Amino acid sequence: MNSAVVNVVAPLLIGAVYALLMSLIREPHRRTFNAIMVAGAGAAYLSGGGLGAWEYLFAAAITYCAFRGLNSWTFIGIAWLLHTASDVLHHLKGHPIVPFAHNSSLGCAICDPVIALWCLRGGPDLLAFIRRRSSDQHSELAN
Template sequence: MQYVAPIGIGVLYALLMSLVHEPHRRRLNAVMVAGAGAAYLSGGGLGGWEFAFTALLAYVAFRGLESWTFIGVGWLLHTVWDVVHHLKGNPIIPFAHTSSLGCAICDPVIALWCLRGGPSLIALVRGRGRRRGPGRGPERSRATMTP
């Protein structure tokens, strides 16, 4: 369960973010990834590297204000930082020893969604996210078409 729940949390994050309309969704996600960059500042155990990482993610998040790709890269960078903390530092939640591992599993799910452009999952489920093409949608025969 400790490996499955973080995937569900990542999907839930994308679903909840789907309630926010563009361009606000992209900008809100940029702010979220900036906040994730500062998550370990209060005791991550890696000294000055915590500040360097926060500065890096602040820059990536700033670029993410106009680019889903940068937001996705930011979540992937945070994934690496979670793994480092799981192996060498302190967990993101002090009383949950595997919390950084859970975060490292959750973050790539969010990153993949962002790298796809942060589409509305709700619209995809409803079918509005699909493009019409051959074999999709109602077909009309020539006999029913009027000139």
Template sequence: MSLVLPILIGLAYAVLMSLIPEPHRRRFNAVMVAGAGAAYLSGGGLGGWEFPFTALVAYCAYRGLESWTFIGIAWLLHTGWDILHHLKGSPIIPFAHDSSFGCAICDPVIALWCFRGGPSLIGLVRTRLTRPHTP
């Protein structure tokens, strides 16, 4: 279950974001990943390295205002940071020991969705359901 739940959370994130129309969806996701990039600042598990990492993700998020690719890159950077925090033992949620591990599973799911251009998953399902079936 420790692998399945983070994947489902990543998919739920993409579905919920699908409710936001473009171009607002892309911009909102840029803001979301900027916030994720700063999530470890209060814990400081990697010391002063937390600041340049936050700046790097903020740069990618800024570029993500106009590019889904940069948002995906930022989520993958966050994945790497999650792994480092998991190995060091300073989880993103202090009282949930494996929270950084879960985040490292969830974030690439979101990144893949971003690399596909952040499509509306709800729209894709509707298209599939309304398209005539051919034998």
């Protein structure tokens, strides 16, 4: 069970916490910041991911999507999904994203789609959503 928590549950929580923390950044800066984040993630394997020239192809595709993401949450989401594909390939055939953590690319491949889904939904302010839900529940209880 401990292995499942570390390999699956923790990356899911990390993705959710990432989206939650991003809510601290107001729009339009939130989108710009996330475009920069995914561009950086796209270059993560360039120092020796073990897949040769494919590393540069993935980095170029993610960089293009990140650039387009400066004006579009959809492109940021697509870039995170491309990074997910890269993570899967690295877990199966290449080197892990964190050299001393064998399953780090697997964790990244589980975390990244959570972030991608949040981006494809337009990078909403999750803290405001939680506040509204909490306020609505308190209002219902008062009535």
